[in-house]
Amino acid sequence: MTQDAQRRGRPRRGRAAAIQTVAMEAVTWTLDRPPTINDVARLAHVSKKTVSRVINQSPFVNEETRAIINGIIEQIGYVPSPQARGLAFQRSFLLGLVYDNPNAQFIVNIQEGVLAACRLAGFELVVHPCDQKSPHFLNDAKQFVQRQNLDGVIVVPPASENPQLVEVLRDLGCRYVRLSAVSLDEAANMVVYNDRQGAAEVAEHLAGLGHRDIGFIAGPSRHRSAHERRESFVGALKSHGITLRPEMVEEGAYTFESGEVCATRLLTREPRPTAIFASNDEMAAGVYKTAQRLGISIPRDLTIVGFDDSPIATRLWPSLTTVRLPAKDLGRLAAEKLIVRISSDEEEGHTATGVVSRMVVRESSVPPRG
């Protein structure tokens, strides 16, 4: 009975005293190494398991105890070791971003969106630029995942459209989310951006302005987005009674230089188009340069529309009418999707996720002359 009383009483006193003790010790307490969970447990006179419960927000902790432990954690600046947590949880709290996209702004925007979601969930982001043409491409990606034991990977187009890469990720048992213009995978693994909407709006815009001789610069056929933009644009024009003649279509490579080449072909042909829709802003910039070189005035003699709303769209003069692709939202959605699947430890999340692109009208699109 005496023993019981002691056992019952001591912890109370012990804990109550701990507040004082620690408060006093805090000034002089200096560790030559980062504090660990054991230090916290010792100072709080509890077991490390209880500290662990506090860290992990377990409901089975007395409020008083929790307050004491949190106070000590605060005072000594304890931060749980991610390595130890990772080892015990079998998780790394790390997401990977795989990209081979040459558009730097797109990548940075995606990164920001992904990180916005990561921060809320306590994840960090590891980046992996790569090159699909490299013979080490698949092996590099594999090592990337394994080397830090990534919990999940987000893949950006065009790499996201590589079936071998997806196979590698699947074999590794690594969760992934792919970004693409079309749904290539089960809903849980995809975030799609609807380029059809934006391309259709452009068609409507140009038709509404009165353009009939319209040139189109398509993207490279290996990009799914190129097909989407093309088909939607052609279809929407047709519904406005305008047929895009084959000789008014050129296929570019989403690069500035290819935009110049395609524009040169289109603009030296009769009848010369009164408007050109380039499948991305880079190529649209190539059209600008070519038009200026040929002495064609923009927008008086030529309306130009791009796609992406990259920074260059507003740097050009006149500013470029284009389609805004909300890259940051895209990144955020992908990360959220991935994190939900990782956290729930389930393959659910079968709802389709995506964003819609919308046209932004600026100065480069006006009615045709005469």
Add this chain to the structure above:
Amino acid sequence: MTQDAQRRGRPRRGRAAAIQTVAMEAVTWTLDRPPTINDVARLAHVSKKTVSRVINQSPFVNEETRAIINGIIEQIGYVPSPQARGLAFQRSFLLGLVYDNPNAQFIVNIQEGVLAACRLAGFELVVHPCDQKSPHFLNDAKQFVQRQNLDGVIVVPPASENPQLVEVLRDLGCRYVRLSAVSLDEAANMVVYNDRQGAAEVAEHLAGLGHRDIGFIAGPSRHRSAHERRESFVGALKSHGITLRPEMVEEGAYTFESGEVCATRLLTREPRPTAIFASNDEMAAGVYKTAQRLGISIPRDLTIVGFDDSPIATRLWPSLTTVRLPAKDLGRLAAEKLIVRISSDEEEGHTATGVVSRMVVRESSVPPRG
């Protein structure tokens, strides 16, 4: 003696046999979890310590044993757990990249350079975009380092020029390397890019072309690079007998819009400058737009020079004479420096490291008319 013989002999047979056994087992051997060092040790009939020695290239392992273990590692696809290694080594093999630079291309280039060095050393890169103006800036940075226990951090300007941030990193005991236009820190912690060289070349170029009425758009004074570019440019002009009059200097914010504003001021003033040197390409693009708006022909009536050699320099028409800042090399050097310090576990590396910027002449710079 018999026992001894057995003890001596068995391992031999054991190991020799292991090759066969494993070779046969490999086909049917399926684990429902990733293989661990224990699996390798068991299959190789050695202790896990010996496997550890092989992994870490210890010289105290028999060649035969090493070959057997490597064979098994290969066959079962064993990859050491980064969490476990991290826990034991007290290292994360993770580098951080802190940036608040609005220039996406610069960031992506830095990332690529950093990763080139990381790959060789077995490190991965975690990114952290931030905002110096946010009240959480310092705390976010601190958590960023702690959350994954980063081995080192690379800080890109202008964040790199924030002394409080550096203090936080130092307090955390986190190694860091700063990029900046000037040496703000001990040599071990810096990689500098010499903007003076490029700016001086521009001065020489413009003077050589015969320009005398030269306008200058400076960067924001909180950027060290802005000072470097300005001082060097002014100094070099002076050494060519040209004095930059105060009314020919405007201070921009390294943004497109500020370039427009400054250009408007410079170009509506008498005498109008025959050449404008903008401290970065973004602002130079603003000058282009303003000139076009005012009906000033480039380069006939106005020579323009930028700085950075960002993608926009070649997208503009005529293409922009500018100064190339080798961002990728910068990133690589910073990462190499950091990795050396981490690996050697010493504060050495007192040699200064840096890159030099060089002018790239394009179409926007010609002699003045008349």
Add this chain to the structure above:
DNA sequence: TCAATAAATGACACCGGTTTCCTAATGGGG
């Protein structure tokens, strides 16, 4: 008053590596 139950906490094994310390076998010199 006495189980039965729930709440709060602790003891101990474990995650997958590394380090420390120790043993056994081998080879060479006296």
Add this chain to the structure above:
DNA sequence: CCCCATTAGGAAACCGGTGTCATTTATTGA
């Protein structure tokens, strides 16, 4: 033939957390 240095390899503790299960104490119902 013995001793010792050297090489190869193993046992156990450890890194810093988490899981499982047991234990203690307080509360409730019969």
